[in-house]
Amino acid sequence: MKSLIQFLKKYRESSVSNPIFGKLIFLSLGIATTVWFLIRVIPKPQRAAYPCMQASAPVMSGFVIYLLTLTGTFKAFRLAQLNFKKARYFYFIAFLVVAFGGSIAFFVQNPENVFANSTPEWIITPNAPxxxxxxxxxxxxxxxxxxxxxxxxxxxxxxxxxxxxxxxxxxxxxxxxxxxxxxxxxxxxxxxxxxxxxxxxxxxxxxxxxxxxxxxxxxxxxxxxxxxxxxxxxxxxxxxxxxxxxxxxxxxxxxxxxxxxxxxxxxxxxxxxxxxxxxxxxxxxxxxxxxxxxxxxxxxxxxxxxxxxxxxxxxxxxxxxxxxxxxxxxxxxxxxxxxxxxxxxxxxxxxxxxxxxxxxxxxxxxxxxxxxxxxxxxxxxxxxxxxxxxxxxxxxxxxxxxxxxxxxxxxxxxxxxxxxxxxxxxxxxxxxxxxxxxxxxxxxxxxxxxxxxxxxxxxxxxxxxxxxxxxxxxxxxxxxxxxxxxxxxxxxxxxxxxxxxxxxxxxxxxxxxxxxxxx
CATH class of the missing domain: 3.40.50.11440 (LarA, N-terminal domain)
Structure with missing residues (x-):
């Protein structure tokens, strides 16, 4: 748990100086924490209360939200295109607005901002007397x-x-x-x-x-x-x-x-x-x-x-x-x-x-x-x-x-x-x-x-x-x-x-x- 928290802190620092590297770490860590959380919690749901699980859960959820923004944007563009071909212009405009909104949210937000709040406040810092x-x-x-x-x-x-x-x-x-x-x-x-x-x-x-x-x-x-x-x-x-x-x-x-x-x-x-x-x-x-x-x-x-x-x-x-x-x-x-x-x-x-x-x-x-x-x-x-x-x-x-x-x-x-x-x-x-x-x-x-x-x-x-x-x-x-x-x-x-x-x-x-x- 301590290693995860320290890694997140180092990640936030490195993502500022090297955005491309930061996004790669973001994707890798997001996939890893999601897989690990599911493997641990599905067989034994009470493990979700463990400190290590509660430390990784926000990382996982942040990654999922970030991913949903991306896939939702592509889906909205696709639906807008289909409705335009069928001359259903009202729906075309509605999905186009959603797609543009998702695009703005995706490109404006940074992975480090997603992770910035991913370390729960209650996670205990060791050796800080x-x-x-x-x-x-x-x-x-x-x-x-x-x-x-x-x-x-x-x-x-x-x-x-x-x-x-x-x-x-x-x-x-x-x-x-x-x-x-x-x-x-x-x-x-x-x-x-x-x-x-x-x-x-x-x-x-x-x-x-x-x-x-x-x-x-x-x-x-x-x-x-x-x-x-x-x-x-x-x-x-x-x-x-x-x-x-x-x-x-x-x-x-x-x-x-x-x-x-x-x-x-x-x-x-x-x-x-x-x-x-x-x-x-x-x-x-x-x-x-x-x-x-x-x-x-x-x-x-x-x-x-x-x-x-x-x-x-x-x-x-x-x-x-x-x-x-x-x-x-x-x-x-x-x-x-x-x-x-x-x-x-x-x-x-x-x-x-x-x-x-x-x-x-x-x-x-x-x-x-x-x-x-x-x-x-x-x-x-x-x-x-x-x-x-x-x-x-x-x-x-x-x-x-x-x-x-x-x-x-x-x-x-x-x-x-x-x-x-x-x-x-x-x-x-x-x-x-x-x-x-x-x-x-x-x-x-x-x-x-x-x-x-x-x-x-x-x-x-x-x-x-x-x-x-x-x-x-x-x-x-x-x-x-x-x-x-x-x-x-x-x-x-x-x-x-x-x-x-x-x-x-x-x-x-x-x-x-x-x-x-x-x-």
Whole structure:
């Protein structure tokens, strides 16, 4: 796709300086894209939604229109001639006018003008970073892949059962991720570096974790309707336990100072039982409480939003507001409306919404369907002092991942290195924009026909430039008169095969994706 766009740009330049050469390229490219589009789309019509198909479709249509103008002109001249011979002068004049009009249109228009508008505005430009990167290693996103971690067969039993998921291999993923993110050689030093980096940035004080400080872990339990177990895609028990183990054993955080929560949903038995058995003093907070869980309470009007944001709830969970730090553990999956649900969306579960999603407002969650900049609620989430502003670590649990927002994990992933298996991955960053940019690239490359994936990067473009966003919205989620600065760095990789971002290509600014595979 990138090659096609670059070729079109070069074509437009060459056609100006060499019109004959330009017309030959025009005809060749038009024929090639038409044949390729038909071969790909006729056997499988849903491929028409693929980005590569949508990039070639305008080229094909431009060629067809250009060709129809030529053939239509010849046909009109022929019909004019036939009507003149039959003394049908009215029709002769009518077809002659059409023929002359077609001739003028054909000779006046240039192929380069046809192609000038043939590159869709939504086609994503790779390696064009915007915003300011954050972290010990600014803009770094770590991706650890461990094929041994997740091995559900896709149909039998619960996907999260220990028989299909290795806790030791998941622990390896978590530990390797933290070391790669910080560049430290021990987990204790890695956690200290994370706390020092956060406090230096937010408070101007390079201190580590202090006694009695509270830390809240926001998991994604969006698809739960009760505390009983289900087979829908939700936070992984193994990944949750792996995080708690290193927080307690390596970071030295007392169990009683840790809250694992999803204030809008339910902490299910598979997570609670596994984690509580090993760490009985860790606090679990959900929407209803009971059975060892604590019922969530809220601080009213804690997030008034930067604009009058419809009916969105303004309360925030008390456990988040009172915490000194947050850890955001999102899931790798798509979502109707927004295209994806990653770290930015995961904060919605901190607000005082109803456990029944049908009763909640979702104002300014969706991107503009034509790609026009607009105010996005997720930017307020990422920038609010008690949400993104308090988050010291962003994680995306990709043990399974999913194309849809709900249902069982499905389908298996085709892109390399997954090769018709589960992604078995964990992503981490100190930059909330960068990590979602990487997660989005994985999802849109694996499923370019996913629901509402078009323009799904708009909230990240806004967040990266929150101080001067394309929408010109004034982002001030607390309404205290202080505008947000850039919340992180946003860009897209070069392609799904190489997965290279700007810093991987030796550039000074942008995202750096660190890849590691545990064999």
């Amino acid at each position: 915007v915003g300011t990167s954050h972290g010990i290693n600014p803009g770094r996103v770590v991706w650890v892949h461990n094929p041994k971690a997740a091995n559900w067969n896709g149909s039998t039993g619960f996907w999260w059962d220990d028989k299909y998921n290795s806790q030791p291999e998941t622990d390896k993923m978590m530990n390797r991720t933290l070391l790669s993110l910080t560049g430290e050689k021990s987990l204790a030093k890695a956690w200290k570096a994370l706390f020092v980096s956060f406090n230096q940035t937010k408070k101007g004080n390079a201190e580590g974790y202090q006694p009695n400080q509270k830390i809240a872990v926001k998991i994604n339990a969006n698809n739960n309707s009760a505390q009983t177990n289900s087979n829908e895609i939700n936070a992984s028990p193994q990944m949750t336990l792996a995080l708690l183990r290193t927080m307690i054993h390596d970071a030295g955080i007392p169990q009683k100072n840790i809250s694992v929560f999803d204030a809008s949903r339910f902490i299910t038995d598979n997570i609670y039982d596994k984690c509580h058995a090993e760490f009985p003093e860790v606090i679990f907070v959900d929407n209803v409480g009971g059975n060892g869980r604590v019922k969530s309470t809220y601080v009213e009007r804690a997030i008034p939003y930067s604009v009058d944001n419809g009916k969105l709830d303004q309360g925030l969970a008390t456990c988040a507001v009172e915490a000194d730090y947050l850890i955001n553990v999102a899931l790798l999956k798509g979502h109707v409306g927004q295209g994806v649900t990653l770290c930015g969306k995961n904060y919605y579960g901190v607000t005082s919404i109803n456990s029944d999603w049908r009763k909640n407002a979702h104002d300014n969650f969706d991107q503009n369907r034509e790609g026009k900049p607009k105010y996005m609620t997720f930017v307020d989430f990422l920038g609010h002092k008690d949400l993104g502003g308090k988050t010291m670590l962003f994680l995306i649990d990709g043990l399974y991942g999913a194309k849809l927002v709900n249902g069982i994990p499905a389908p298996k992933w085709q892109m390399a290195p997954f090769n018709n298996n589960w992604p078995s991955s964990l992503f981490a960053s100190q930059d909330g924009v960068a990590i979602d940019a990487v997660g989005l690239d994985f999802i849109r490359s694996e499923w370019p026909d996913a629901l509402d994936i078009k323009f799904s990067d708009q909230y990240l473009i806004e967040a990266a430039q929150a101080n001067n966003p394309p929408s010109k919205a004034v982002y001030d989620p607390e309404r205290d008169g202080s505008k947000l600065s850039s919340l992180g760095v946003m860009e897209h990789w070069n392609n799904a095969k190489d997965k290279k971002y700007s810093k991987n290509l030796g550039k000074k600014d942008g995202i750096e994706l660190i890849q590691a595979t545990i064999q």
